[in-house]
Amino acid sequence: MATRRKRLPASENPQQVEPQPVATVAEDPPLAPPKLGLVLIASAFFFFPFVYLVFIHYRIEEELRRSIAICAAMSFAGFVVCLRMIPVAARYVLKRNMFGYDINKKGTPQGNIKVPESLGIVIGIVYLVIAILFQHFNFTADSNWLVEYNAALACICFMTLLGFVDDVLDVPWRIKLVLPSFAALPLLMAYAGHTSILIPKPLIQYLGVAVLDLGWIYKLYMGMLAVFCTNSINIHAGLNGLEAGQTVVIAAAILIHNVMQIGASSDLEDKQAHAFSIYLMLPLLTTSLALLSYNWYPSSVFVGDTYTYFAGMAMAVVGILGHFRGDTSCNIKHE
Secondary structure, eight states: OOOOOOOOOTTTOTTOOOOOOOOOOOOOOOOOOOOHHHHHHHIIIIIHHHHHIIIIISOOOHHHHHHHHHHHHHHHHHHHHHHHHHHHHHHHHHHTTOEEOOGGGTTSGGGGSOEEOOTHHHHHHHHHHHHHHHHHHHOOTTOTTHHHHHHHHHHHHHHHHHHHHHHHHOOOHHHHHHHHHHHTHHHHHHOOSOOEEEOOHHHHHHHSOSEEEOTHHHHHHHHHHHHHHHHHHHHTTTSTTHHHHHHHHHHHHHHHHHHHHHHHOOOHHHHHHHHHHHHHHHHHHHHHHHHHHHHSSSOSSOOHHHHHHHHHHHHHHHHHHTTOHHHHHSSOOBO
16 A cells, blocks of 8 residues: 655755855946937037038038938938947947956946947948938939949948957957058049149149149059048047047038038039038938947947948048048148
8 A cells, every 4th residue: 555755844855955046147237328418519519510501601502402401311310320229239249248448447436347349330330321321312323423432332331341350350450551451442443533633832843743643653542541541540549539529520520621612613523522522421420429429438338440440431432532632631632
């Protein structure tokens, strides 16, 4: 006859395992909200003068003004998207252990907080989406600028990818100097402009000519200019807000310069060249403002080499294809 096993009390049951305390992992603090007050101040200094010159001060053709307005609206949408996407991307890069510590806050409680890196990838992606969608509203299939516009986007996309690879793999500096040369190849192949330069007046008596055709040397110079621009943003990197801040200042200066040139020029091709620069600089300004709102001291995110290479290449293609290389490099003026 089967006998029922007597149930032991909980204290006498040898097989009972007491519950162990679960170790709780401290979660990273949430990302600080964007500094929108800083964005408003920066917009008042840099963006509003551009709007005043385009829509009030200068009598710009209605079609050109419409294209600039569409680009500005899409750029503002990109600003909003970047504000939303940066916190989302920050959580993902932290999960992938892509973070750093801010040495500027060393010795303070904030110096021990993990700061997500490589958030420039968000800016690069949003910028490219805006620039590609803008083609639908401005360029036709037979547009003379469509090839150069796509070449510019290819260079920017290539450089953004290489910058992200650098953030992930920590590429040696010797290779970093070569990367922009490869990224600029679509730009150099699509360039169909002049290869002549204006000789400064003090040097004309020594060279005997006022205009000098450099031929293939000019394209070599443009490739070197692309290398310089992509590395120039990264040279002073390390301080909160410096990379994005200087990009905002330079982009705003380029925008104002282009509007002034459009208002003072009567040549259609010259106006189209400067409008081309505006179409590429407006989204750069707005997306960089969104990044700056998180990167300003005390920074919540780091931009990474992705952003510095992306912003530098964007300025390089604008300076080269926008036909005002003299203003970008301060050395050579276009004929």
